[in-house]
Amino acid sequence: MSELATAPRPSVATTASPPPPAGAESPIGPDTPAISAWPDTEQLYRRLADLVAQPMRPIRPDAMSKVLRWFDAHCQGSKQLAERACAVIPGGVQHNLSFNHPFPLAMSRADGPYLTDVDGNRYIDFLQAGGPTLLGSNPAAVREPVKALLDHCGPVTGLLHEYEVKLAELVCRHMPGVEMIRLLGSGTEAVMGAVRLARTVTRRQRVIKIGGAYHGWSDQLVYGMRLPKTGRMEATGIPRGATAHTQECLPNDPEALRRLLRWNRLRGGTAAVILEPLGPESGTRPVHRNFNAQVRALCDEFGALLIFDEVVTGFRAGMGGAQGYFGVTPDLTVLGKCLTGGYPMAGAIGGRRELMMSLVGGIGSTTRRAFVGGTLSANPLTCVAGYHALLETERTHAPAVAGRAGDRLRRGLDEIIQRRGLPYVAYNMGSVVHLQTSGVLLLDTSSLWKLIKVKAEAQRRKHMMEEMGAAYTAHGIVSVAGSRFYTSLADTDAVIDDALHRFDDVFALV
Numbered sequence: 001m002s003e004l005a006t007a008p009r010p011s012v013a014t015t016a017s018p019p020p021p022a023g024a025e026s027p028i029g030p031d032t033p034a035i036s037a038w039p040d041t042e043q044l045y046r047r048l049a050d051l052v053a054q055p056m057r058p059i060r061p062d063a064m065s066k067v068l069r070w071f072d073a074h075c076q077g078s079k080q081l082a083e084r085a086c087a088v089i090p091g092g093v094q095h096n097l098s099f100n101h102p103f104p105l106a107m108s109r110a111d112g113p114y115l116t117d118v119d120g121n122r123y124i125d126f127l128q129a130g131g132p133t134l135l136g137s138n139p140a141a142v143r144e145p146v147k148a149l150l151d152h153c154g155p156v157t158g159l160l161h162e163y164e165v166k167l168a169e170l171v172c173r174h175m176p177g178v179e180m181i182r183l184l185g186s187g188t189e190a191v192m193g194a195v196r197l198a199r200t201v202t203r204r205q206r207v208i209k210i211g212g213a214y215h216g217w218s219d220q221l222v223y224g225m226r227l228p229k230t231g232r233m234e235a236t237g238i239p240r241g242a243t244a245h246t247q248e249c250l251p252n253d254p255e256a257l258r259r260l261l262r263w264n265r266l267r268g269g270t271a272a273v274i275l276e277p278l279g280p281e282s283g284t285r286p287v288h289r290n291f292n293a294q295v296r297a298l299c300d301e302f303g304a305l306l307i308f309d310e311v312v313t314g315f316r317a318g319m320g321g322a323q324g325y326f327g328v329t330p331d332l333t334v335l336g337k338c339l340t341g342g343y344p345m346a347g348a349i350g351g352r353r354e355l356m357m358s359l360v361g362g363i364g365s366t367t368r369r370a371f372v373g374g375t376l377s378a379n380p381l382t383c384v385a386g387y388h389a390l391l392e393t394e395r396t397h398a399p400a401v402a403g404r405a406g407d408r409l410r411r412g413l414d415e416i417i418q419r420r421g422l423p424y425v426a427y428n429m430g431s432v433v434h435l436q437t438s439g440v441l442l443l444d445t446s447s448l449w450k451l452i453k454v455k456a457e458a459q460r461r462k463h464m465m466e467e468m469g470a471a472y473t474a475h476g477i478v479s480v481a482g483s484r485f486y487t488s489l490a491d492t493d494a495v496i497d498d499a500l501h502r503f504d505d506v507f508a509l510v
């Protein structure tokens with residue numbers, strides 16, 4: 001395994017992945033959907049239930065020792081930096097994404113589909129910084145205008161800049177539910193702002209989320225996170241009052257949502273329902289194809305606003321986001337990540353004009369408005385990067401190209417899983433590829449009793465997922481927490497086939 005992370009691998013699609021289905025290679029154009037087919041969710045849930053019903057299939061202990069030895073032999077530079085980091089950074093990392101078993105890896109280069117660490121090991125990058133780098137890392141089409149702006153303007157002036165307008169126009173042109181946009185600092189901030197805006201315009205307080213979704217780390221939404229029906233399980237340091245008006249519903253259960261909306265109606269109503277349109281945790285629990293439309297109809301019936309959290313799906317699910325893909329228009333849209341192509345300050349609220357006008361700023365303004373702000377929000381650096389990233393995304397049809405790469409990766413994974421007789425489940429929604437090997441996030445937590453029952457098992461399954469992540473890394477693949485893989489415009493067939501050989505090598509260790 002020692003040479004695996006750095007050695008280029010032959011591209012032999014015929015052995016590791018089946019030929020693409022007929023029609024899959026038709027030319028990509030502006031109308032090609034980013035998600036070629038929505039997964040058969042009924043069948044998927046049956047397979048996921050099977051996965052968690054049977055004993056885990058982790059890496060064999062002897063093989064795992066070899067994986068860990070690979071890190072010691074090849075990643076000393078990272079290890080030393082990680083040890084220094086532990087002295088000055090809580091837990092040694094500034095960001096959850098950087099957790100890596102057995103220790104965080106320090107990257108020094110990011111280029112197209114690859115990351116290279118400080119020790120010179122090269123990895124195929126399916127983490128993509130958690131999603132923003134849909135164009136691949138550091139594309140010149142974004143970097144060069146950013147450099148030019150820095151040369152003549154620097155990152156910030158505090159005053160209006162042409163690129164604020166250009167970026168806003170571009171987003172409004174593409175996203176069906178966005179007539180106006182307010183740029184903020186992050187997805188978390190934008191979710192907070194959208195909820196405040198919904199409460200302002202509806203004059204109601206309750207917000208319903210779909211359990212298990214991640215909407216950032218604001219006080220009000222660290223609730224039912226990752227696992228549905230876990231309520232305040234992770235709300236350490238958050239006063240009860242902050243989540244007093246947050247409620248959760250199981251995904252794919254419109255009847256439960258209806259009951260909650262009805263219950264709320266007797267108590268002052270619901271300001272908004274917020275959801276991730278692929279399903280909680282970017283589709284880790286995928287929604288049925290018509291779930292978003294059902295939620296839309298229920299929001300209309302009960303006068304609640306519908307907020308799509310498109311932090312991941314804008315613009316991975318297409319230039320029109322998941323709202324374009326599903327044909328369901330939310331009242332408010334939250335954006336982040338791809339909005340600025342990986343450059344800092346990626347967050348925005350979009351929506352219908354009459355709603356968005358309650359975000360009108362102005363010192364001393366006396367109109368009724370939801371207060372949001374941020375010194376560096378909508379700075380020229382963010383806006384020039386976002387504008388050129390989105391232009392390039394549009395020009396190259398990146399959502400569809402990356403989606404095809406996701407299809408190829410998933411088909412190849414399916415083939416390896418079947419050939420090796422493993423219980424793992426792979427599926428994708430375009431460029432968002434899920435590979436469930438431990439099924440930890442699929443455990444049934446729908447009641448307190450079930451949650452208590454699965455707690456110890458969840459720990460074991462989580463550890464297995466970390467070990468799978470480590471094995472992928474030692475074989476030259478960087479993933480999102482060992483279970484999710486974002487593909488990008490830079491992922492050519494050769495890159496995907498190379499990755500599939502590496503997955504095959506990892507699964508040989510089970």
Ligand SMILES: Cc1ncc(COP(=O)(O)O)c(C=O)c1O
Nearest residue numbers: 186187188214215216311312336
């Ligand atoms: C769906 C979703 N919403 C909100 C957020 C929070 O965004 P940020 O990390 O920019 O605060 C994330 C981050 O991963 C996300 O995936």
